[in-house]
Amino acid sequence: METDVESARSRLGGEMPALSVRLLGPLVISRNDVPVALPSSRKLRALFAYLALAPHPVGRSRLCELLWDVPNDPRGELRWCLSKLRGTLDAPDRHRVVTQGDTVALDLSDCLVDALEVSQAVTQGLGTLDVERLRVLAGLFAGDLLDGPEVERSPHFNSWLIAQRRRFHACHIAVLEQLVASLPADSDEAIVHLDTWVELAPFDERAHAALLASLARRGEVGAAEQHLASAERLFQSEELDFAQLRAAWRAIRNQQSGTPLRPQQACLSTISQLAAAPSDAGPVEPSHASLAVMPFVEESGGTRGGLADGFTHDIITRLSKLRDFFVIARGSVFALAEKDIAPEDAGRRLNVDYVATGTVRSPPGRLIVSVELIEVRTARIVWAETFERRPDDIFSVLDDIGNSIVSSISAEIETVERNRAMLKAPSSLNAWEAYHRGLWHMYRFTQAENEQARHFFAQALQLDPTFARAYAGLSFTHWQNAFQRWGDRDRESALAFESAGHSLLVDDHNPAAHWAMGRALWLRGEQDSSLIELERAVDLSPNFALGHYALSFVHSQSGDPQAAIGSSDHSRHLSPFDPLLFGMLGARAMAHVRLGQFEEAAEWALRAAARPNAHAIILAIAAHCLALAGRLDEARGFAAVIRKTLPSYGVDDFIGTFRFEPDAVALFRQGARRIGLR
Numbered sequence: 001m002e003t004d005v006e007s008a009r010s011r012l013g014g015e016m017p018a019l020s021v022r023l024l025g026p027l028v029i030s031r032n033d034v035p036v037a038l039p040s041s042r043k044l045r046a047l048f049a050y051l052a053l054a055p056h057p058v059g060r061s062r063l064c065e066l067l068w069d070v071p072n073d074p075r076g077e078l079r080w081c082l083s084k085l086r087g088t089l090d091a092p093d094r095h096r097v098v099t100q101g102d103t104v105a106l107d108l109s110d111c112l113v114d115a116l117e118v119s120q121a122v123t124q125g126l127g128t129l130d131v132e133r134l135r136v137l138a139g140l141f142a143g144d145l146l147d148g149p150e151v152e153r154s155p156h157f158n159s160w161l162i163a164q165r166r167r168f169h170a171c172h173i174a175v176l177e178q179l180v181a182s183l184p185a186d187s188d189e190a191i192v193h194l195d196t197w198v199e200l201a202p203f204d205e206r207a208h209a210a211l212l213a214s215l216a217r218r219g220e221v222g223a224a225e226q227h228l229a230s231a232e233r234l235f236q237s238e239e240l241d242f243a244q245l246r247a248a249w250r251a252i253r254n255q256q257s258g259t260p261l262r263p264q265q266a267c268l269s270t271i272s273q274l275a276a277a278p279s280d281a282g283p284v285e286p287s288h289a290s291l292a293v294m295p296f297v298e299e300s301g302g303t304r305g306g307l308a309d310g311f312t313h314d315i316i317t318r319l320s321k322l323r324d325f326f327v328i329a330r331g332s333v334f335a336l337a338e339k340d341i342a343p344e345d346a347g348r349r350l351n352v353d354y355v356a357t358g359t360v361r362s363p364p365g366r367l368i369v370s371v372e373l374i375e376v377r378t379a380r381i382v383w384a385e386t387f388e389r390r391p392d393d394i395f396s397v398l399d400d401i402g403n404s405i406v407s408s409i410s411a412e413i414e415t416v417e418r419n420r421a422m423l424k425a426p427s428s429l430n431a432w433e434a435y436h437r438g439l440w441h442m443y444r445f446t447q448a449e450n451e452q453a454r455h456f457f458a459q460a461l462q463l464d465p466t467f468a469r470a471y472a473g474l475s476f477t478h479w480q481n482a483f484q485r486w487g488d489r490d491r492e493s494a495l496a497f498e499s500a501g502h503s504l505l506v507d508d509h510n511p512a513a514h515w516a517m518g519r520a521l522w523l524r525g526e527q528d529s530s531l532i533e534l535e536r537a538v539d540l541s542p543n544f545a546l547g548h549y550a551l552s553f554v555h556s557q558s559g560d561p562q563a564a565i566g567s568s569d570h571s572r573h574l575s576p577f578d579p580l581l582f583g584m585l586g587a588r589a590m591a592h593v594r595l596g597q598f599e600e601a602a603e604w605a606l607r608a609a610a611r612p613n614a615h616a617i618i619l620a621i622a623a624h625c626l627a628l629a630g631r632l633d634e635a636r637g638f639a640a641v642i643r644k645t646l647p648s649y650g651v652d653d654f655i656g657t658f659r660f661e662p663d664a665v666a667l668f669r670q671g672a673r674r675i676g677l678r
Contacts, residue, residue: 019089019111023049024118024168025142029088036088042151043067044081048106049146050157052113053164057103065363066157114140118171122380126178134179138193141172159299159359170344170379173201177377180210185217202234204348209248216252224249238339240349288432289325289417290352291409292333294343296369299361308360309334311369311398315356318406321541323510324469325413328352347376354382356409367391369401373409375416383412406543407574414439429456431464438473443579445615447486453477471503472516479519483657484617493523511541515550522554525659530554545575549584556590558661564591582611586621593625594664602629609638616642620654627671635675650678 022028027045029036038045046067051058064074082097082104089096089106098105108116121129121137129137145165151157176197183190194211201207208231215224228249235242293316296308313330320327328350336346347355358371366388373383387404389397414436421429421436429437438456441449454477460470475496482492497520503513518533531554537547548571555564568588572581585608592601605625608618619638626635642649651672655665672678 018091018094019108021052021108021111021113022142023052023113023115023145024140025144026147038088039084041081041084042149043077043154044084045146045148046151046154046157046161047078047081048085050160051104051106052108053115053119054105057098057100057105060102060104063104066160067151067154115145115168118168118175122171122174122378125380126174126378129178131179131182134175134182137175138172138179141168141175144169156299156361159297163357163359166342166344167374167379167381169200169342170374170376173197173204173207173344173348174377174379176200177206177210180214185214190214191218201345201348203238203240203345205245205248205351206348208245209252212249213252221253289354289413290328290350291319291325291354291356291413292328292343292347292350292352293319294333294346294355294357295337296358296360296371299359307362307398311360311402314398314402315405318402318541318543319409321511322406322410322543323507323512323541324410326352344374344376344379347374352376354409354413356405358405362391365390367394367397367401369405371405373412382416383408403543403574407545410543411575411577426456426459429459431460431467431470434460434463435467435470435473438470438477442473442476442480443613445480445613447481447484450477450480450484450486466506468503468507468510468513471499471506472510472512475499475503475516475520479516479523482523484615485653485657489523493520496520496523509540511537511544511547514540515544515547518547518550518554522659527554527558527659531559543574545571545578546580548574549578549580549587552584552587552591556587556594557658557664561591561594564588579613582608582614582618584608585611586618589621589625590658590664593628593667594661598625598629601625602631606634616646616649617654617657620649620657623675623677624654624668624671627674627677628667632675635671639675639677 018031020030020033022030027038027049029038047063050063050066060075060078063078068074068077082099085106086095086097094107096107098107118137118140121133126134145168146161151161176193180190180193180197183193191211191214194207194214197204197207198211208227211227212224215221215227228246231245232242235245293312295312298306298308312333316327316330316333332350333346336349341349343355343357353376355374355376356371357374358369361368361370367390368386368388370386371384372381374380375382385404385408387401389401391397417432417436418440421433422440424433424437426434426437434456438453438460440453441456442453444450454474457470457474457477460467461474464470478492478496478499481487482489482496486492496516500513500516500520503510503516507513514533514537518530518537521527521530521533531551534547534551534554537544538551541547548567552564552567552571555561555567565588568584568591571578571584575581578584585604589601589605589608592598592604602622602625605618605622608614609622611618619642623635623638623642626632626638646653651669654672654677655668660668
């Protein structure tokens, strides 16, 4: 591990790491470059690997469940393994096996652990690393994680190990892809890494296209033709379409007379060009993000079927109903899973941006579902969570967990896409990216940012006039202009209604289109029609958090206040970190006012006002609710903050913003009088 030690010395400020650990291959622990003798116990090695990669301390009961199926004394065996690890890892002045209460952890902060080095680099972003660092990372892969015989009678650990091996396999591919892109196209080193990439991902079209481009650049057309023929036989054996890669080779040959491209550049340009619609086939579809949900696995024995398969089908169906992004159909992902293809490899074969995968465990009295969302190109884990429930009503529990998973996947992909769009030059954005750039500005809730959002939604629609979500976003910006009084209310209300109408014409099954129309109708004073559209939005997609929030918003003013509270709670359950969380909380506060529950209203309004992007109207809700609760000093504080930016703001502005019934108007005027907000 000489290269590893050099890397660690650089990372640790020039100091030699006390210990070096190789997990990517057969386990080796070295002290000062001298391998340390380890007991032959496979479970001890398994325990070390699990603790080394665990992000948090692990409970002893979990470790016993993980590694000892039916032992006489699982805790005794665990104590024996920990004592052996202490003898191997601890020094007189440093205890690396840390036990606190009933938990166990390893402190390897000053050690080199190859798998941790790779994980940290992927999290940091491989695109930020120089060539030397990428070479070091590529050299760390000496085999599969914890290479060696399977640990007997430990199905939970073996399921974990399979998942981790798949993750680091994907990391290896991502490192090679980035390294190849950084090397001269015709270098021997690039060819070596490309061969490894193809070996690791034999059905990845980008790997083959990059290798063909590199061979062509070196003038080795014969070798490229041989590789193409071999790859075609391989694809045909798996009944996979080879036409796109054959066309990519023709494009690469045509480029030989022009400006030479690096292997990855050629791969990206040819594959992406061939994936687009032909020039005579009409408008090009927007480059939506795409997702494959691989079948969840029952962790007991690593099998599929029954509960896990039904759960997977439900998640795919719910995500498809959101219509946020392209979701691969159930048949395709199950067909790949039947061939035991790893999720990340399946993602590459399906040419998707993200893959979701998970496990289901049913220990006595519990149901545990773990899920990961992975960005395929970089092998980065975008989101991971474990849900644990008591299965008193199994269908209700699965429904609740499914809601959380679907909403979290949607929110995390949207966040990644928004942030990626912000890093690109505005002139280079496609429709999908311009839409997400618009969302980024929209969620800032200022007049200037709202205008930026409007511009990017309009740009998205200019590029793709059939983009329903972009019309809904455009409607939202006009709605904000009317609601916040940033423009003529009647004119902006009309534009919000017009844009929502276009969204419905483009895609009547998109929940966001009905959400936009419901809000626009509320602006026009058509409450009954507004509620019909919003109910349609959540009927189309029960996981559409913004639809439930909008229902709460309308009901909180002149509908059913109890329904407003329920919809507010449900929207927050579906999207607990939503950019519109302040609105969800504020709607609940107004519903409590109408129920005469002023102290509850004040507490919910304070939570709304505490959100970092809360605007003046939310602060006004807090001021009025606190005044009604008799908390006058706090209420006057909010009133003073509002008048710093809006000196003439008064109760008529507040009442005019909403559509309260007469009894609610009287209550809010009463609160305003108490604090002089006239």
